[in-house]
Each structure stands twice: as structure tokens, then as C-alpha cells.
Amino acid sequence: MSCFSALLxxxxxRFWKVGFQTxxxxxxxxxxxxxxxxxxxxxxxxxxxxxxxTGFLIPGLVMMSVLQNAFANSSSSLIQSKITGNIIFVLxxxxxxxxxxxxxxxxxxxxxxxxxxxxWLASLFFGWTGVAxxxxxxxxxxxxxxILGTLGxxxxxxxxxxxxxxxxxxxxxxxxxxLSGVFYSIRSLPEFWQQVSHLNPFFFMIxxxxxxxxxASDVSPWLSFVIVxxxxxxxxxxxxxxxxxxYKLRG
Amino acid sequence: xxxxxxxxxxxxxxxxxxxxxQALAGVDLDIHQGEFFGLLGPNGAGKTTLISSLAGLVRxxxxxxxxxxxxxxxxxxxxxxKLGVVPQELVFDPFxxxxxxxxxxxGYFGIRRNDDWIDExxxxxxxxxxxxxxxxxxSGGMKRRVLVAQALVHKPPVIVLDEPTAGVDVELRQTxxxxxxxxxxxxxxxxxxxHYLEEAExxxxxxAMLKQGRIVALDSTPNIxxxxxxxALQIRAAGMPDVLPTFLAEHLLARESxxxxxxxxxxxxxxxxxxxxxxxxxxxxxxxxxxxxLEQAFVEIMQENSR
Numbered sequence: 097m098s099c100f101s102a103l104l105x106x107x108x109x110r111f112w113k114v115g116f117q118t119x120x121x122x123x124x125x126x127x128x129x130x131x132x133x134x135x136x137x138x139x140x141x142x143x144x145x146x147x148x149x150t151g152f153l154i155p156g157l158v159m160m161s162v163l164q165n166a167f168a169n170s171s172s173s174l175i176q177s178k179i180t181g182n183i184i185f186v187l188x189x190x191x192x193x194x195x196x197x198x199x200x201x202x203x204x205x206x207x208x209x210x211x212x213x214x215x216w217l218a219s220l221f222f223g224w225t226g227v228a229x230x231x232x233x234x235x236x237x238x239x240x241x242x243i244l245g246t247l248g249x250x251x252x253x254x255x256x257x258x259x260x261x262x263x264x265x266x267x268x269x270x271x272x273x274x275l276s277g278v279f280y281s282i283r284s285l286p287e288f289w290q291q292v293s294h295l296n297p298f299f300f301m302i303x304x305x306x307x308x309x310x311x312a313s314d315v316s317p318w319l320s321f322v323i324v325x326x327x328x329x330x331x332x333x334x335x336x337x338x339x340x341x342x343y344k345l346r347g
Numbered sequence: 348x349x350x351x352x353x354x355x356x357x358x359x360x361x362x363x364x365x366x367x368x369q370a371l372a373g374v375d376l377d378i379h380q381g382e383f384f385g386l387l388g389p390n391g392a393g394k395t396t397l398i399s400s401l402a403g404l405v406r407x408x409x410x411x412x413x414x415x416x417x418x419x420x421x422x423x424x425x426x427x428x429k430l431g432v433v434p435q436e437l438v439f440d441p442f443x444x445x446x447x448x449x450x451x452x453x454g455y456f457g458i459r460r461n462d463d464w465i466d467e468x469x470x471x472x473x474x475x476x477x478x479x480x481x482x483x484x485x486s487g488g489m490k491r492r493v494l495v496a497q498a499l500v501h502k503p504p505v506i507v508l509d510e511p512t513a514g515v516d517v518e519l520r521q522t523x524x525x526x527x528x529x530x531x532x533x534x535x536x537x538x539x540x541x542h543y544l545e546e547a548e549x550x551x552x553x554x555a556m557l558k559q560g561r562i563v564a565l566d567s568t569p570n571i572x573x574x575x576x577x578x579a580l581q582i583r584a585a586g587m588p589d590v591l592p593t594f595l596a597e598h599l600l601a602r603e604s605x606x607x608x609x610x611x612x613x614x615x616x617x618x619x620x621x622x623x624x625x626x627x628x629x630x631x632x633x634x635x636x637x638x639x640x641l642e643q644a645f646v647e648i649m650q651e652n653s654r
């Protein structure tokens with residue numbers, strides 16, 4: 097086992113051991129959204145031509161689950177290790193900062209994918225219609241998960257208390273996700289808010305993913321891919337810098 | 348095989364500054380391979396900062412540290428492979444069982460299939476029956492033993508124990524020291540920080556005392572003891588004259604209600620002192636030899652450096 101694979105294995109085992117909390121609970125939450133919003137809004141809204149509201153909502157919820165859980169995984173793992181002090185078990189061994197980054201981000205993507213897959217499986221009962229472009233789906237899931245896993249790392253490195261991590265999640269991640277077009281098409285918004293939505297990188301993750309599912313979306317998937325890909329590269333570079341410097345990890 | 352002349356730990360001009368606070372104020376220190384070395388000092392003296400710097404947990408403001416010849420920042424992979432650290436805090440990962448934790452920790456050092464050594468560690472630390480128990484369910488003493496096992500999964504030649512017996516019961520302390528002594532006999536270099544001075548006195552061949560980020564004493568344990576206090580012959584006798592004969596007066600350290608404390612350097616001097624007491628007409632009732640102890644040495648050295 098290399099240093100990297102050991103750290104990845106530990107991160108995967110960590111969330112798997114508390115699967116009720118880390119996998120089952122978010123799947124249930126998404127299903128509640130699906131039941132309630134689907135029930136209330138079905139027939140009243142048709143954000144995408146030829147697609148029912150519930151059908152429109154499902155991919156949004158799948159992607160939202162991927163994103164939120166990828167963030168939760170790296171951020172909570174890191175802050176718990178920092179606060180309990182067991183972070184030293186990964187700081188003492190000869191693990192490079194790149195291996196550290198890769199292990200935490202990949203584990204986050206895996207958790208995001210597992211939860212997203214769970215939501216998708218459950219949503220089959222609500223009438224999932226199939227996937228138009230599986231490679232786009234896969235691409236946006238992996239990139240979106242990686243971005244949120246990286247943001248989780250930044251939050252986990254920066255926060256000294258659970259309170260600060262909660263602030264990062266509730267005041268930044270949550271609004272950006274909720275306002276990204278999970279529950280609506282941004283075309284239904286007034287022109288001004290459509291423009292504002294285009295400043296939100298989360299919008300492009302959801303929209304690109306929806307293109308993969310339906311073959312139709314608010315903006316071109318290529319544009320979304322370039323924006324999401326650039327966001328990942330920038331965030332990864334920032335995080336690698338922080339890790340290399342040992343920011344808040346090595347005094 | 349490493350060159351036996353390479354110091355196990357070599358510290359050169361180590362300075363660590365936290366804002367206005369200087370935790371290490373220029374430390375130079377060589378610890379040789381196979382030594383059992385004690386690092387002593389009051390709280391805030393810089394012991395933990397020094398250990399953290401050599402483990403790569405803290406980055407020095409100036410100076411450098413090598414472990415078995417490997418510089419701890421540039422050549423961190425090799426330096427960390429050579430080093431096992433038992434931290435002071437009782438930290439644990441609540442998600443895993445003892446065995447899982449030790450397997451994962453082995454993996455961090457690139458070691459596959461380490462179960463034979465893990466079993467040996469568990470047996471030596473009296474943890475075999477707890478191997479599949481979750482860390483949360485262990486008592487404090489057991490968690491401490493797991494920390495020792497974690498530090499040793501990769502068989503490091505240099506082992507640092509930062510206050511390993513703080514808050515640990517006597518029985519565990521004995522088990523732990525037996526095991527650490529065995530490791531030392533098997534050529535592992537041991538560096539120990541402790542608040543229990545009798546432990547350092549009993550175990551360490553050489554001692555460095557730190558105060559305010561500086562080394563204020565560095566010598567073999569017997570030399571440190573000799574430096575600050577001497578052995579004394581304590582005699583309780585009846586009918587001791589008020590004015591002592593010159594020979595006894597020259598050796599007198601203290602006199603208190605029929606008990607004399609007499610200084611001596613070599614055992615051969617004891618007979619002469621006893622004879623002088625008898626010749627003075629006194630009747631010896633009890634004798635004892637008092638040894639200097641590290642606690643006394645510690646206090647005196649710390650006081651010397653306050654002046």
C-alpha cells in the first residue's frame with residue numbers, strides 16, 4: 097500500500113463506517129425534496145420543454161447531493177481530525193502534500209457519487225427518463241465533486257472551530273447550491289437575476305449535468321465545462337499552495 | 348546500514364519564533380545512535396516545540412534538524428521514515444478498531460501486510476485482546492499504549508516519547524518502560540521528555556535541560572547529578588561533642604539534633620569518617636547514604652540560570 101492509497105482507504109472507510117449518516121440520510125433528504133416539490137409543483141411548472149417538473153428536478157437533486165456530500169466529506173473529516181488532534185497521524189508519516197490533496201478530494205468525489213447514485217436509484221420510482229449523454233453526466237459529476245471536495249479541504253484547513261465550518265457551509269456553499277437552478281430553470285428568472293446566476297459556478301455544474309441527462313440545457317455544455325474545469329484548476333492550485341506551506345496544519 | 352557515526356538526531360541553530368515569543372532560542376544538540384536520551388525542562392521550556400520541529404509538525408524559523416542524517420524539511424520522506432513519535436496528547440481516531448488503525452498507519456509508511464509486526468507490538472503492549480475493539484471503547488491507559496504502537500508500526504530507528512507516562516498508572520508505566528528498554532537494547536535510539544524526574548534518572552544515559560528555549564545543561568546523567576550535589580553520609584549518634592574534631596568539621600554539610608550530614612566523594616572515605624565519629628566519643632546508632640537526585644539537580648540548574 098502506498099502512502100496515498102492508505103490515506104484514500106482510510107478516508108473511504110471513515111465515511112462508509114457511518115454510512116447511515118453520510119449516505120442514507122442525504123438520500124432521504126433529497127427524496128423528501130423530490131416528493132414535496134414534485135407534488136406541489138408538478139403540472140404548474142415546465143422548465144424544460146417535453147420534460148415534466150419532477151423529471152426536471154431529479155437530475156438537479158442528484159447533482160446537488162453529489163456536490164453537498166463531496167463538500168461535507170473532506171471538510172468534516174479534516175475539521176474533526178484537527179479538533180480532536182488525530183490529524184498528527186497523517187502529518188507524521190511521509191505523505192506528500194499532493195498525495196494528501198488527492199486522497200481527500202478523491203474520497204470526497206466517491207462519497208458524492210455514492211450518494212448521487214443512491215438518489216438516482218430511489219428516483220427511479222418517480223419516473224427517471226434515461227440519460228442522453230452519459231459522458232457529459234460523468235464529466236460534470238466528477239468535476240463538480242472534485243470542486244466541492246477541494247472547497248471542503250479549504251474550509252477544513254481554514255476553520256478552527258465547527259462554528260466557522262458551519263458558517264462556510266451555510267453562508268457560501270448552501271446559497272450557491274440552492275440558487276444554481278436545482279429547483280428551477282434560470283430562464284424563468286427576470287433578466288437581471290439570470291445574469292447574476294451566470295456568476296455562480298454551481299449553476300454551470302448543474303446545467304452541464306442536466307445537459308448530459310436531457311440533451312438540453314440553459315447554456316452550452318462546452319461553456320459549462322470550460323468554466324467548471326477552470327474553477328477546479330484554480331481551486332486546486334490554491335489548495336495545493338496552502339498544503340505545501342502547511343497553512344494552519346504545520347505550525 | 349546507516350553510518351554508526353551519523354547522529355540519530357542533529358539539531359543546529361534551531362530557532363522558532365511565534366510572534367514575539369521565542370519558543371526555541373538557538374538550540375544545538377546531537378543525540379547519538381543507540382542513546383537513551385532525556386529532554387527535561389519546565390512547562391514552556393520548548394521541549395514539545397523541539398520535538399514537533401524534528402517531526403515536521405512545526406517549521407523552524409531558522410536552523411535545521413536532521414534525523415539519521417536526513418534533513419526534516421527537504422528530505423522529509425526519509426526523515427519521517429526513521430522517526431516514530433508518541434505524542435503527549437491522548438489523541439485517537441474514533442472511527443477505527445485498534446488493528447484497523449495500525450494497518451492504516453502502516454500503509455501511511457508504505458508498508459503492506461504488516462500483521463506479524465502488528466501482532467508482536469500488540470502482544471508486547473498487552474493489547475492483543477483489544478485488537479478488534481473500537482478506539483472509543485478503550486480506557487485512557489490503553490489508548491496511550493495504542494499511541495506507542497502507532498509510533499512503532501514502521502520500526503523506526505529513532506523513537507521520541509513526549510511525556511508518555513503522564514496520567515498513566517504504575518503497572519502500565521512498568522510495562523511501557525520494559526518494552527522501551529528492550530527497544531533501546533535492540534539499538535533503537537530513544538528520546539524521552541518527562542515530568543517524572545526519577546524516570547529520567549533511572550532510564551536516561553544522557554540528559555539535556557531546556558529553559559526558555561535554550562539548553563542550560565547537557566551531560567551524562569551521573570555527571571549532571573555530580574555537578575549540582577554530592578552524596579552524603581548521614582550519621583545518627585549519641586553523645587556527639589558540641590565542637591567537632593577538625594576532620595569531621597571539614598566534611599560537615601549539616602548538623603541537626605544528633606544527626607550529621609557528612610560529605611564524601613569516594614566510598615573509601617566512609618570508614619575514615621565513621622572512625623572519626625567513634626573517636627570523638629560518640630555512639631553510632633544509625634547510618635545512611637543519601638544520593639543526589641535529579642529533582643534537586645533540576646531545581647538547582649534552573650535556579651542557576653535565573654540568576
